[in-house]
Amino acid sequence: MANNTYSFKIYAILVLCLMLISCQSDKNPNPSKSAASNQQAKPIVLKEAFKERYRVGTAMSLVQIMGEEPDTLSLVTSQFNSVTPENSMKWERIHPERNKYKFKASDTLVEFSNQNKLFLVGHTLVWHSQTPDWVFQQADGSPSDRKALLETMRLHIEAVAGRYDGKIQAWDVVNEALNEDGSLRSSKWHEIIGDDYLEHAFAMAAKASPHAKLYYNDYNLFKPEKRQGVIRLVKRLQSKGIPIHGVGLQAHYALDYPDLNEFEDSIKAFAALGIDVMITELDVSVLPFPDEENQGADVSLNLALQSKFDPYPNQLPESVELQLAQRYMEIFSVLNRNAKLIDRVTFWGVHDKQSWRNGWPMQGRHDYPLLFDRSLKQKAFVKALPQAGL
Ligand code: G3I
Numbered sequence: 001m002a003n004n005t006y007s008f009k010i011y012a013i014l015v016l017c018l019m020l021i022s023c024q025s026d027k028n029p030n031p032s033k034s035a036a037s038n039q040q041a042k043p044i045v046l047k048e049a050f051k052e053r054y055r056v057g058t059a060m061s062l063v064q065i066m067g068e069e070p071d072t073l074s075l076v077t078s079q080f081n082s083v084t085p086e087n088s089m090k091w092e093r094i095h096p097e098r099n100k101y102k103f104k105a106s107d108t109l110v111e112f113s114n115q116n117k118l119f120l121v122g123h124t125l126v127w128h129s130q131t132p133d134w135v136f137q138q139a140d141g142s143p144s145d146r147k148a149l150l151e152t153m154r155l156h157i158e159a160v161a162g163r164y165d166g167k168i169q170a171w172d173v174v175n176e177a178l179n180e181d182g183s184l185r186s187s188k189w190h191e192i193i194g195d196d197y198l199e200h201a202f203a204m205a206a207k208a209s210p211h212a213k214l215y216y217n218d219y220n221l222f223k224p225e226k227r228q229g230v231i232r233l234v235k236r237l238q239s240k241g242i243p244i245h246g247v248g249l250q251a252h253y254a255l256d257y258p259d260l261n262e263f264e265d266s267i268k269a270f271a272a273l274g275i276d277v278m279i280t281e282l283d284v285s286v287l288p289f290p291d292e293e294n295q296g297a298d299v300s301l302n303l304a305l306q307s308k309f310d311p312y313p314n315q316l317p318e319s320v321e322l323q324l325a326q327r328y329m330e331i332f333s334v335l336n337r338n339a340k341l342i343d344r345v346t347f348w349g350v351h352d353k354q355s356w357r358n359g360w361p362m363q364g365r366h367d368y369p370l371l372f373d374r375s376l377k378q379k380a381f382v383k384a385l386p387q388a389g390l
Helices: 002-027 031-040 070-079 104-115 146-163 188-193 197-208 224-239 260-271 318-337 380-387
Strands: 055-060 082-085 119-127 170-175 213-218 246-249 252-254 276-285 342-347
Touching: 055 070, 055 119, 082 104, 082 342, 104 119, 119 146, 119 197, 119 213, 119 342, 146 188, 146 197, 170 197, 188 197, 197 213, 197 224, 213 224, 213 276, 224 260, 246 260, 252 318, 260 276, 260 318, 276 318, 318 380
Parallel strands: 055 082, 055 342, 082 119, 119 170, 170 213, 213 246, 246 276, 252 276, 276 342
Antiparallel strands: none
16 A cells, blocks of 8 residues: 555656656757756755755866856855765875875865865775876885885875865765675775775774764665675774764666665665765666676776667657656655665766766767756756655
């Protein structure tokens, strides 16, 4: 009975979405007239609509941070109450050489987010990817040993997290340290330092930035084996008294991926550890995925472009937009009914044009995974998301 009521509500809201979508396309048959429909669409304000439930955040690209997309900046401050730099605080960007730090973009973002009272999440201190080779070498070019790499890690965390203590509210301290089966990924960090490299990273971050919340962040955490890997990791840190304040589920999803029951189970399991749970990199691809084995967010995947995998180069057909609406409704049903367990929901980008999904796992595609389209117009179905599942 409860299930029937729930299905009816989803159905009713989908009908509303369909009406909103077709109403918008009637008014705006030509996508180049999007500025006009922008005025007609009456967007909701996300941070207001969800303020009793969780923060709503977005990732900001370098050009956005540097003010080169002023309209996007207005959208960020009007719609969101949390931001994460999409790339600008990654090791290769902020600390490209042993004695060279590049803080311009991060300083700008810190100022922007502090001025606008946005909850700023630093991303990320320790990751196997986007980390220059020198990090794993000693000054003379020979391979680092455990002691040398721990010292490099400490200097980096002190310089970066320490610089912004009190100004960056939270850090993704370690990113993507687990394999799909929940075991520790064999990265250079793991190979050289050993199993305890995460413990050192969290302890160093706590020392360098005692005011920040410290998170573990990863993709495909809906998978039961990977979920267990996170639980083991968090419990190990907790048992040693090393601070870990939350887990971020990245949520790079698609129309049929993943099983949202498993996603919900992971949210509940992480919350049961007594820590914050965040959805940190939400997007929903509408494109066919060329490699079923590798869905998720392994950035090393790089396939040759084939037009059959880029079916909507000019415009998203209404029928697919409805599927996207339905998928977002299902995801927000899970989020809304677990709102008490969730601290933040961050989208991995402000608008479709910015999305990394256009370039992964093959460059040059046209995806539509976010809540704002290429002309910064809020998609029609967004209005229905606050009611999803309620
Ligand atoms: O800025 C340079 C540009 O100057 C150059 O001409 C161009 C040539 O390829 O590259 C540009 O940099 C690219 C950058 O995105 C900005 O577009 C990098 O090559 C590309 O590797 C980088 O991809 C980022 C990826 O992480 C790797 O760092 C994506 O934007 C970013 O969305 C993605 O984010 C990750 C999260 O950090 C962790 N979780 C998965 C998520 C998606 O992969």
